[in-house]
Amino acid sequence: MKITKFFFQNANSFVKRWKAQPFQVQWPRKHDKVFVAMSGGVDSSFSAYLLKKQGFNVEGVFMRNWLDEDDAPGGCPAEQDWSLVQKVCKQLDIPSRRFNFEKDYWTRVFEPSLELYEQGCTPNPDVPCNRYVKFGALYEALENEMSREWENGSCSTQQWWLATGHYAKTMKNASNNQVALCLPKDRWKDQTLFLCTVQEKALQRTIFPLHNLEKKDVKRMAAHAGLNESADRLESQGLCFVSPNVGSHFRSFLGRYLASSNEPIRVVANGKVVGFYPPSTGCWSYTIGERCGLSLPQGDPEFQGRWYIWKKEASTNTIFICHGSMNPLLFRKRIRVNHWTWSTEWIRQEASKSKGPIDCSVRVRHQQTLEPAKALFQGDGLLVVDFLNPQRALTPGQVLAMYNDELCLGGGSIAADEP
Template sequence: MEMIKDKNSALIAMSGGVDSSVAAYLMTKQGYRCLGTTMRLYRNSDIGLGNYHTCCSQRDIDDASDVAFQLDIPYEVLDFTMEFKERIIEKFIRTYEAGGVPNPCVDCNRYMKFDRLFAFAEQKGLYYVVTGHYARITYDEGRQRYLLKKAADLSKDQSYVLYMLTQEQLAHLQFPLGDIPKEETRKIAEGLAFCNAAKHDSQDICFVPDGDYVGFMEQYTGRKYEDGPIVDEAGNVLGRHHGAVHYTTGQRKGLGIAADRPLYVTGKDMESNTVFVGPNEALYSDTLYADEMNWIAMEPPAEAIRVKAKTRYRHKEQWATAYPQGKDKIKLIFDEPQRAITVGQSVVLYDDDIVVGGGTIIEAGRQEG
């Protein structure tokens, strides 16, 4: 027999930051019966982070607990350390070692946070899951679908990392901050004297807070990434690299080679351990292929559709045509070539402020002719 849920109930995902704390406050203010929770995804000592303060750290758990106490709502910590290690950290390493650039925050949302939060809410008989993301959800009667839209505060919009949400999830999800600017969120937290009111937003990958992802990978795996050749477009060896995983498409600094013109990383061959370099114009491509497509604003299209698309979180979306290649894959051709499209990153499709869908880039190149 299916559990009858109280529609006035909500599970609040509390990261310990100011955004999720204010989201919790706004839900209690609206009269929802709330349960706060934080997902413990790793322990700093387990992945060699020492006393770094990062997203999902023990300090964040303490801050979330303090806010829940202040708001007088029950609070629980969910431990998913082993699953995070297997599904996020190890995929992160595999993607770099295969020559791509992973997007662990998208993967964490897709495979960990929302799946596990909805399962826990179901277990507790709670109707909504609530997070502090800056995005909006509406229901379109004409389409008979829930829509994911950009936040009112475009400078903080996080719709790019939420493209994997399903219709069932969107029906039971709330983003209380979607219509308010970030500065207003801070003012609310300061007015309530939250312990984290002045806390900085986390910017880096949570388990690589110092940005040295290769150092993290070597520490985690015990492997040392070997030197190899740096080769230009004519096949000339210009120097040696210190492990191909160090280099990403579009990189210019840190190559350690002398040339009569600026050179950038244009690609890598992980089997031969070779890094390729070339001029800036070699970085531009107009075509990509993406798989693991999730369609939000429509069913998977049968014909080509016009969209705007972005291939990085901070990328300004550009006009393109998406050609379906079956239900879960597309070929996307941009009207104008784009710089440094990178395998492993997400491509997200937009119709104005509506997220049409998104997927993972598996190939990039130029149209023939």
């Protein structure tokens, strides 16, 4: 088994010394029970295929997280997903079953997301869904079941695992069982951003069968294995039951749950009001960095060209726009991050030895290149991040994940207030 050494550098204790710790890929033993969280998509289906082929005791599990099928016309309604999961499991000759987590999703993911939208933020529901539902409610349900089966003698092993089709990697130090969430082979597809707040307890029993594969090869190999229907499916993320989950359809969906203002939304450019958006849309429906759709007088030299949203004030129902996609107002070099969660306790302890900022790399959106930065922790889940290079359209509510080498240190939410 390949051994990887991680080095932790920090402006004080870490800079003075490099600390190396050996880890190896976390993987089941022969005859271990492996539950595969399946959606019918190619990644989870092929993960189940790989584990079955390697001789593990595999069972497919499906989560239903939303009740209203009308929200998903032509998208990924739960019954269609469940039907495909059953079909794949039958093809692989493994058992399958479903869990209902509608309440967990509503209270831990959807309602908090609505609150953030109302505050003018743009949340990423994939992150709390992974933390509280897939690696929270599902993990706890499986843990309780395996404990009961062990106690009544209906299972032969206490060792079980939860596998998903994420492109990520868990590694473990065999000497002390310390676990680490790490980057996968496919750095472009890397999904550790969406997993950066998953609790350590769940990571201890989590494996990612696609950690050493690339997406293009997974689709090809899945089709070769006869998983054609899964291989041909479109990918989903965010609120997957809303299709499409971008644009006017998505805004219409959120509009069912978010109150609109009685007053039109003011649009401000160069310190003066230049127009209004209709009150039915709401500040929440506009995103920092996107092009302003307001019709401005192109005959006036002051307003010629393209304008972009650089700031929102939900409290005053105001959107601020600037000229040009590379306007300095769209860029920030320092941000505050709140609700910080360390990936593991041993990483938190290592970082706590610092008396100053930590040298790290960060990512604030999927498939973004890792950006060099320094992070200064202020306690109570707060930190200030200084980027080496100014970053465009840093959006309050979005998640920032932090890395050192291959290791994911944790994650938090970009705050609306300035440091």
